[in-house]
Amino acid sequence: MPIHNEDIAAAFDEFADLLALSGENQFRIRAYRHAAEVLRSLSEPLSRRIAGGFDPDTLPGVGADLAGKIRELATTGRCAALERLRATVPPGLRELLFLPDVGPQRARALHEALDIRSLEDLRVAIEQHRVRKVPRFGVKLENRLAESLATLAQRGKRFHWSVADRYARALERHLASLPGVLQVAIAGSYRRGRETVGDLDVVVAAQPGTDVDSALRQYEETKATLVSGPTRSSVVLRNGLQVDLRVVPAASFGAALYYFTGSKDHNIRLRTQAAALGLKINEYGVFRGSECIGGSTEGSVLATLGLPYIEPELREDRGEFEAAVAGRLPRLIAGVDLRGDLHAHTSATDGTATLAGMARAARAAQLRYLAITDHSRYLGAVHGLDAAALAAQIGQIDAFNASARGITLLKGVEVDILEDGSLALPDEILGRLDLVVGAVHSHFTLSRRRQTERLLRALDHGYLSILAHPSARLIDQREPIDCDWPTVFRAAAERPCFLEINAQPSRLDLNDLMAREAASAGVRFCIASDAHGVGDFELLAGGVRQARRAWLEASQVINTQPLAQLRRTLRRTFLK
């Protein structure tokens, strides 16, 4: 049973919860939580790195003690200290922390006053109205807890970025139309471009006395109010998405936007660095004593620390401060850098539009070239193309290009990578194409060794140009395939093979961490829509967001190249 980084991170989170329930020093608790976050940000399995001699003590936030626990967990899957700690806390007590309004202090109070040891105990105690009698509890809190218990299933749900986006834009328009509102921005993980969004963090600059709180609570999509105040409110929308609002004066907008964009770890680093310079940063500005020396814009906040602007997608405490100090922040790719799209389907397979229709839509989306990459026959779920049907499509594309204006179609295919790593179409037909996009659509659960061999063989094929949605994960639906990614990345980097960042909202594959690791191995990428209809080219923006989170620059993405250069880039190792 392999030990994943997530397993170790989860053990540290449990450590933190149990220490909190034991009344431990909060900074000791934070050390465990911080280390858990650091472990989650690693893409390569620690257990293997440790087997290769890597010392976890060199990870940020990991000292001798936690390094020892990491080693123990990575090699044995267990941690003696954690097991000892478990024995001192009732096993069900931790689940109380999953409830809103219940932290370690209240969980302990409930345990000590009423001997509550689980959510079920709590439910019974609430029914008997015993909770309201616990010191510093009361009727209102008891009612809130009853409500939370009833809706516990809702908690922790995250939304695809694209779903959150629809609600974000509508809410932004609603608030911006309010008299007295000067600026509105959606911050948080939405602004950092995370693939899923837990809630919408809204920052509003308004003239004094503007009642933004009421405007939010009376918004047509608002279902319930959680918190209400003149500068801070929280509501839940009808679809379950929580909205947290912050209202500040115009002079504080940049500081508030910075604060609410996060991430939390990034902000803690920022404020710690400010403190070292004798400055204090909060959501109202940067202060030296009582004097405000920055805060109207995000740039003014960073400038007080002598730092250049840090793009929101980088603010995860993954080295962006060190890069900023060293003047090595990347010039992140932008949507306008994309000149074409290298993965799209038509009604010849599972798309909804004709070849000409897709071309028109791509041109309208300002693309200069579009690769038509319908499925090969192997994929059972759709009517894939066999060699003859693909040959017919090649003829259609040649005819289209002969008469088209403003866009060039590239001849391609999305060919299945079979279980053994061979491709599902013969070389004769693949050799007539401008590019071959290979993808895994089956046998997702092969062992790491066999899955790795499969991808390496596909990369070695000679005609394969692009490995599409490499991990094959579907967000919240299907785990990524198990594979020795560093080896695959090295192989791709050594060949004229490129890895896709697939922009479909449920894929976004490669993800940010994997793409960043691949880039450091020398891999180059394409950002592709995998369009199945004429409206899908706008999805490319999501692929660009993911690429930005991976610190990618335009030069690392081949479909930023003009067509002639792209054709040279795609030249194969095997001549046609």
Next chain:
DNA sequence: GCCGTTTTCGGCCCGACTGTTTTCAGTCG
């Protein structure tokens, strides 16, 4: 438990809202 351009010891980001209280602890972001 971690960490060092004040520090190997003594710090560790900062503020709003709620409920239970009559001044503040707890939670959350």
